[in-house]
Amino acid sequence: MDFSWTDEQSTLHEQALEFARARLRGRDDDDDRSFARATWRALGDFGALGACLPRAHGGLGLDALTTARVVEGLGHGARELGLVFSACAHLLACAVPVAEHGSAQLQREVLPALASGEQIGANAITEAGAGSDVFSLRTTARRDGDDYVLDGAKSYVTNGPVADQLLVYASTNPAHGYLGISAFLVDARQAGVTRGEPFHKTGLGSSPICPVYLRDVRVPGYRRLGAEGGGAAIFQRSMAWERACLFAAFVGAMARDLELCLEHARGRQQFRKPIGRHQAVAHRLADMKLRLEGARLLLYRACWRLDRGELAALDISLAKLAVSEAAVQSGLDVIRLHGGLGYMSETGLDNGLRDALGSLIFSGTSEIQRDLIARGLGL
Ligand SMILES: Cc1cc2nc3c(=O)[nH]c(=O)nc-3n(C[C@H](O)[C@H](O)[C@H](O)COP(=O)(O)OP(=O)(O)OC[C@H]3O[C@@H](n4cnc5c(N)ncnc54)[C@H](O)[C@@H]3O)c2cc1C
Structure with missing residues (x-):
């Protein structure tokens, strides 16, 4: 068993710590609904928003342990963890599933923009009636030619108020329960997607969160992640990354x-x-x-x-x-x-x-x- 860090891991950790001490100085107490876009882009320039994404798509190509060491440095140096939390939700619960399960077209289209911070990602699974019992979700995705049409309501979406891309979990076959769930990357700016009022939270103030509503949202087939019915496994895998690195x-x-x-x-x-x-x-x-x-x-x-x-x-x-x-x-x-x-x-x-x-x-x-x-x- 070797407990030592490589030079690269030590350097990245130190850099993350310095970055956070200089830039992650907490929210404006008067307005926890605002989003620090300039700092977000700086996190992207530093590499944190694409830490474990493939280099070919603009990421740093780091493994989970090194990603965690970078995140640890950010958490250590930050006065308040909201933006680090937002960055991790974006990376681990949205961009990583696209990198692991997205079609080549989808990866080309969104991963470089997510890695740089030009676009913001979010993950939308929880619903009013599906919290811990997450796979009892009611959002549906109905096939229509090469597209899917999504309908439903997601209750707590971190980055929801500012997201460009939403990883939405929906049922393509309600009769199959867990095995009837599929994952879709939805362009958050398209018709039929609306965002509710942002919530005020007890902490993590610089991380915005709101409900998201989907009404007749048309999603092209190439934006489905993995196979139809493979959404629950994709979510479990994204939670493994999130629980480990975030x-x-x-x-x-x-x-x-x-x-x-x-x-x-x-x-x-x-x-x-x-x-x-x-x-x-x-x-x-x-x-x-x-x-x-x-x-x-x-x-x-x-x-x-x-x-x-x-x-x-x-x-x-x-x-x-x-x-x-x-x-x-x-x-x-x-x-x-x-x-x-x-x-x-x-x-x-x-x-x-x-x-x-x-x-x-x-x-x-x-x-x-x-x-x-x-x-x-x-x-
Ligand atoms: C800051 C924040 C950010 C979030 N961001 C996102 C996001 O980006 N995307 C997203 O989809 N969701 C997000 N969520 C939602 C989050 O995943 C859910 O709140 C969480 O899964 C719990 O669900 P719930 O709130 O419905 O609580 P419930 O499931 O209703 O749980 C209430 C209580 O009952 C307990 N309980 C429930 N079932 C059992 C059981 N079987 N055995 C024992 N105890 C049980 C729970 O442990 C809890 O103590 C976020 C939540 C927070 C607080």
Whole structure:
């Protein structure tokens, strides 16, 4: 077992950290509906928006482990994770499925623009009645000659308000349930696609999200990903990428939380000594370090398995669950350890907790991850 990074991996990580420290400085508190387009394009120039896309289509051609290390650097350096979250949703849940399952024509048409950030991608599967039970979706895709006609409503679409391309999951054969679902890349600017009012979220403020409605949306056949009925498997695969690589942003955020807390524990004096000299505070920091390293190693191993082409479902769920639960705990620790300061919004010390809360829910809730782990144990 080799725990060392290659020179390329170390350099990319450092560059991502520097980029995030300089550019990912958080939302404008007065308007969490805005989208930082210039920063988005800078993320594209840096390569993050096409990190694991093939070089032939404008990507960096990185494997999952290296992609995760880049995302970790972004999460570590960012003050707020919204734009990193948006970038990962765009890359891992929209562009990667196109790169893996899209027709040659579709790949030529959209991948270079997605990799550069000229276009923005989104993934639309969740519906009002299909959340955790995601394959009970009601959106339909009816064949009409060489085209499909899509109808339905998607409830939470990250990047929805600004997306150019929507990866929509719809039923081509409702009688076949899971095996009746197909995936389509829909041009979000075409007739019949409308977007609802953006939601205000608890955290991840610089990542826009809204419902998307599809009414008689005509999609050419070459925009179907994979085979008809293969949509559920494509979604599972995109979730493997997302659970493995996106959550590296929260590993980075935990590393930043620990740095912040160590600095405060050394500088803040109470009872005539730095608070870090009080055993209860020191132990909190030790536990933060333990949770960070445990979650980080699980995530690296999940990515490593994904890169070896192994069925990494169990490792990926273990990593997703460990990282998200640890990130919430880490966000609470930041607030506790800073005392009153931690609770004052002006300090931004509550950002980490607010961002981390979402991670318990998207990409499959903690309860669903535990179900998947139990299934992996043969239960
Ligand atoms: C910030 C954010 C971004 C998102 N972005 C997107 C996106 O880009 N595209 C998209 O399609 N969706 C997106 N989602 C939606 C997300 O995937 C769903 O919210 C999630 O899958 C949970 O579905 P739900 O909200 O309907 O909750 P529900 O499924 O209703 O779950 C409610 C509660 O019941 C529990 N529960 C449900 N079923 C079971 C079970 N079988 N056993 C035990 N407990 C269970 C859940 O764990 C949860 O605690 C996003 C959500 C958030 C918060």
